[in-house]
Amino acid sequence: MTPKTDHFFRQRRPETPVLVVDLDIVADSYRTLRRVLPQIEVFYAVKANPAPAILRVLADLGSSFDAASVGEIDACLTAGAGPERISYGICSKKQRDIAYAYGKGVRLFAFDSEAELDKLAEAAPGANVYCRILTPNGGADWPLSRKFGCELDMAADLMIRARELGLVPYGISFHVGSQQTRATQWAVAIDRVGEVFVRLAKAGITPQMVNIGGGFPITYREPVPGIEVFAEQIEGAVARNFGRKRPRMLMEPGRYMVGAAGTLYSEVVLVSRKSYAEELRWVYLDIGKFGGLAETMDECIKYAIRTPHDGGETGPVTIAGPTCDGADILYEKCAYQLPKGLRSGDIVMLDATGAYTTTYSAVNFNGFLPLRDVYI
Secondary structure (H helix, E strand, O other): OOHHHHHHHHHHOOOOOEEEEOHHHHHHHHHHHHHHOOOEEEEEEHHHOOOHHHHHHHHHHOOEEEEOOHHHHHHHHHHOOOHHHEEEOOOOOOHHHHHHHHHOOOOEEEEOOHHHHHHHHHHOOOOEEEEEEOOOOOOEEEOOOOOOOEOHHHHHHHHHHHHHOOOEEEEEEOOOOEEEOOOHHHHHHHHHHHHHHHHHHHOOOOOOEEEOOOOOOOOOOOOOOOHHHHHHHHHHHHHHHHOOOOOEEEEOOOHHHHHHHEEEEEEEEEEEOOOOOOOOEEEEEOOOHHHOOHHHHHHOOOOOEEOOOOOOOEEEEEEEOOOOOOOOEEEOOOOOEEEOOOOOOOEEEEEOOOOOOHHHOOOOHHHOOOOEEEEO
C-alpha cells in the first residue's frame, strides 16, 4: 500500500470490497523494465488488468500491448495504441476474430498448431506470425506449462508451413510461468529458442523476433529476487544464442506491471471457531475466490494481509470468502497467523492485488456484485 492509496481510502471510505490502484506505481514499473531491459520492447499483458486508466497510462508512456481477445484489442485501440503496437497473443482464436483484428490493422499473431496457421492464412494473409514453444515452468507459483505451446521439432515444422501458406514466419515465443521466481528459467527457454533458430536456418528461414513472455515476480508474503537478476539471465542467454545477430526482442509483463500498484480493502464478516477445544479461528472476508481472489486456488498466490491490530498477539487462522460454496476457502494449509484481536467489521488490506483480481471477479455469484475498482 502506498501513502497515496492509504490517503484515498481514509478520505473516501468506499464500500468494501474495493481495489484501489496507484497509477504512479504502474508507470514506475514500466520505467523500471525499460531501464533494466532497454533492448526489449514492452507488450503489456492486458489480461492482468484491462482497466482503461491503466491502458491509457501505458499507451502514453509508449508501451505496446499483448491482447487475448477482440475486446482487449478494442480497449487498447481506444486507449490510444495503434494496431502496430498490438500483438494478438493467444494461440486459439476464432477465425472471425482473427479477421476482425486484421481488419483493425493488427499484423502480429501467435500460433502453436497447424490448424491455427490455416485460420491465420485465410483471415490474415501475409501477417507476421510467431510460434509458441513449450518450456519448463518449475519455480512458477502459477504455472502455464501445457495449455499453449508445442515441442521444438513441431515449432520448426510449423514455421516452415507458415512460409508455405504465405504468412511471415516472424518469431518464436515462450512463457516460463506466472510469478516465476527462478531467473534461470528464462535462460533455459532462450536456449530452446536458439535450437529452433538453428533448425530453421537449415530451411532458409531467419526469424526476426523472440518474445520472452511475462512471468516476472512481485513480492507477496515472501521476498523475490530483484528484476536485475532476471535481466542478467535474459541478456546473458540472448548474447550466448544470438551474438551480434540479435533479433527483435519482446516481453509481455502483466503481474509485474500492475500487481504492486493495487491494495484490496475488505471487511471481516465473521471470526469464529468450530469447537470449544480448537485454537484455530475461521476468518470470513467479504471477498473470496469468486469475488476476484481466484489465484488463491490451491493456495498458489499468497497475499500479504494487514489488519488494524497488527503488532498484537496472533494465532492460526483459516481464511474464507463470503459465499456459500465450500470451495470458497482462500488459505487453510499455508499457516496464516492473524491478530487475536480481529473482529467482525474490521477492515483488512490485501497487498499487491492489482493483477488478476478484477478480471477474475464473478458477475453475480450468490448475488455479490463484481469487485469494485478505483484508479488514482
